[in-house]
Amino acid sequence: MKRWLLAMLLVTQSAIGSELPRPDHIVIVIEENKSYSQIIGNKNAPYINELAKRGALFTQSYGITHPSQPNYLALFTGSTRGITSNTCPLDLSGDNLAGQLIAKGLSFTSYSESMPEPGYEGCIYGAYMRKHNPVANWKEFAAYNQPFSAFPTDYAQLPTVSFVIPDQRNDMHDGSIAQGDAWLKKNIDAYAQWAMTHNSLLIVTFDEDDGSEGNRVATIMVGQRVKPGKYAQRINHYGLLRVIEEMYGLRPLNESAKAQAINGVWRK
Secondary structure, three states: OHHHHHHHHHHHHHHHHHHOOOOOEEEEEEEOOOOHHHHOOOOOOHHHHHHHHHOEEEEEEEOOOOOHHHHHHHHHHOOOOOOOOOOOOOOOOOOOHHHHHHHOOOOEEEEEOOOOOOOOOOOEEOOEEHHHOHHHHOHHHHHHEEEHHHOOOOHHHOOOEEEEEOOOOOOOOOOOHHHHHHHHHHHHHHHHHHHOOOOEEEEEEEOOOOOOOOOEEEEEEEEOOEOOEEEOOOEEHHHHHHHHHHHOOOOOOHHHHHOOOOOOOEOO
16 A cells, blocks of 8 residues: 555656756745735835746745845745854855855856856845845855846846846835836846746745735736736745756755645646
């Protein structure tokens, strides 16, 4: 009986995996400290709400913890790494999404707005905050830690997976929701439209809420293989990492191995 159940489980997992797209490019934009209800339906966020109608809106998406930094680590490594604060600098080692992709012959870059130079190790530079840029904590990946000014205008030149980290004026942390929404439209909409016809994917999510909604945040996916609609499947940052790993045949890292697969969202 146990062998039969194991066989059925493997078949089920294989079927789920076979339904997943394999995007040529994924861009993940991470916003700051706003609950689901502060964003969805808010007239001050017209662009994000347009994206939500254009793509898949997850109505039960959650951050992992508070404050910011461990949530970024969760999305990048499948673990908070035992970090419970925004302490900086960190010097971390061990597996992460960037290393997995590169080992597979794929690519990764993190693009941080207002970071002054590639591989910058400082904790703060103007409105740039290293606590929001997890790749900066792995010295061996300095080459993949780039300012947003390096984000290509020819989207075919993007790496396989990109993190885009607006600075604290434009990620809704210090600036307003309207300001962050306008930044997204100005800087990301051209890619969002391109992704619809070039086998690519945009994910917009938030690191955490403001403490008002049990860490429920807005997460939206837009792309050629995404079926528009609202999805009530409960997901979190580990689940987002898990679906990216499954798309590229990577081993699920740490807590992402326990996350439920995101399904029912993809066009064939």
